[in-house]
Amino acid sequence: MDWGMANRMAEIISPATGRCLMLAVDHGYFQGPTTGLEKPGETVKPLLPYADALMITRGALRNTIDPGLRAPVVLRVSGGTSILQDDLSSEDITVSAEDAIRLNASCLAISIFVGSANEKTTLVNLSKLCDKGQRYGIPVLAVTAVGKQMTRDARYLGLACRIAAELGAQIVKTYYCEGFEKIVNGCPVPVIIAGGKKIEERDALRLAYQAISAGASGVDMGRNIFQSKWPVAMIQAVRSIVHENKTDAEAWDMFESLRG
Numbered sequence: 001m002d003w004g005m006a007n008r009m010a011e012i013i014s015p016a017t018g019r020c021l022m023l024a025v026d027h028g029y030f031q032g033p034t035t036g037l038e039k040p041g042e043t044v045k046p047l048l049p050y051a052d053a054l055m056i057t058r059g060a061l062r063n064t065i066d067p068g069l070r071a072p073v074v075l076r077v078s079g080g081t082s083i084l085q086d087d088l089s090s091e092d093i094t095v096s097a098e099d100a101i102r103l104n105a106s107c108l109a110i111s112i113f114v115g116s117a118n119e120k121t122t123l124v125n126l127s128k129l130c131d132k133g134q135r136y137g138i139p140v141l142a143v144t145a146v147g148k149q150m151t152r153d154a155r156y157l158g159l160a161c162r163i164a165a166e167l168g169a170q171i172v173k174t175y176y177c178e179g180f181e182k183i184v185n186g187c188p189v190p191v192i193i194a195g196g197k198k199i200e201e202r203d204a205l206r207l208a209y210q211a212i213s214a215g216a217s218g219v220d221m222g223r224n225i226f227q228s229k230w231p232v233a234m235i236q237a238v239r240s241i242v243h244e245n246k247t248d249a250e251a252w253d254m255f256e257s258l259r260g
Ligand code: 5RP
Pocket: 024, 025, 026, 027, 055, 111, 143, 145, 194, 195, 196, 197, 220, 221, 222, 223, 224
């Protein structure tokens, strides 16, 4: 791996633990004003000291985030549909490599929709983005988006993750499911999980622990952190699972004492 690419990967995935706690706040690119992200800059400010990286769109980054932030940026560079559509799979690349570099992005994030009507387009887009990433030494994070009609099982997610890695993604983000070990074993690049819809804090910590125990290289968690009533306590508890090998029970104790 070229030095710039390796250096950016080390910004995202800690060389000390081989893991990553990414804070996802890119939801607005297809959901619009998501609860908790009305003012992303204010939401992320107290959370950034505990995040290894911030996943965000260029519009939210430019308009709401203090450029003095210390967290590497994972820039969402795909989009083109909204929640008003039944099928969200019709995405394209929405940011040029030059703009990503101007924004000092450490990683480029794109969704792929394996099994959807736009499977081919999104996979070719991923391949093109990986070419751009190779040209400039910027890693690509492929997000295995799941359509309403698709089952979130290890067979399907494993297929999508492996294809993403084969096409050149340096990191893959998917969902936790039963048999997650199979997904990790079948994927030659680090696999991280999305948090998904807001659930109880205790359950979200269990989800993070199960994923890490099954071989995930980290979490890219959004709503289960920033929609918690105690987001700063929550991110620290998740961090203890990711980087300190705490169990979900230990992280829960930490959460309870931090939220006071
Ligand atoms: C949307 C995304 C989000 O970043 C991802 O879903 C993580 O956020 P959450 O933990 O809220 O699910 O990639 O496509």
